[in-house]
Amino acid sequence: EVELFESGGGLIQPGGSLTLSCAASGFMFRTYAMSWVRQAPGKGLEWVSTISGAADRTFYADSVKGRFVLYRDNSKNTVSLQMNSLRVDDTAIYHCARVRCSSASCSPNWFDPWGPGTRVTVSS
């Protein structure tokens, strides 16, 4: 069974750093790109970042570019989101999701499955 499980969330002060991890199982991890999507309390879905299967391409939303770094360890089947200079508006549940293909850009394309998410609260 394909499974994703996020960890690393918590309460952090503005300006602080936090690293989220997503552990994958049940599929050939290196052959899939992986993404992070967040959802602020009571709000909709916001794409954050995507990394290709070979980790040779990464994409970031403008709202996190320069502050967040996405990387993966294909030997451990994990993808991690290092979040720096955190702001109050980064508060959200962060989900990791498997992308249909390795390159991160393919046709057709989709995110499936998604992990249950980990909650990040940025507050003083």
Add this chain to the structure above:
Amino acid sequence: DIQLTQSPSFLSASIGDRVTITCRASQDISNFLTWYQQKPGRAPKLLIYAASRLQSGVPLRFSGSGSGAEFTLTITGLQPEDFATYYCQQLNNYPITFGQGTRLEIE
């Protein structure tokens, strides 16, 4: 960036009804449009990809159509488990964007 606008934002309907949700893109995205269902406290679930292809295991009462810049998600014969929030997503290019969501509630 490609903007996606869903309508309506809120929809009230009854069991057995047929409902349609529209997603309009700010530019042509071919068929790079995906639909997700999300229930409170749960992760989103893939329903339809490539605008009209039903994900395996998704009931046949769900259907999608459209291409270019206008897309629809239709649920024919609403069931109690269908009351949720629905999001469209474009994967034509980065940054990937989502519609603002349509909340479907029981009338």
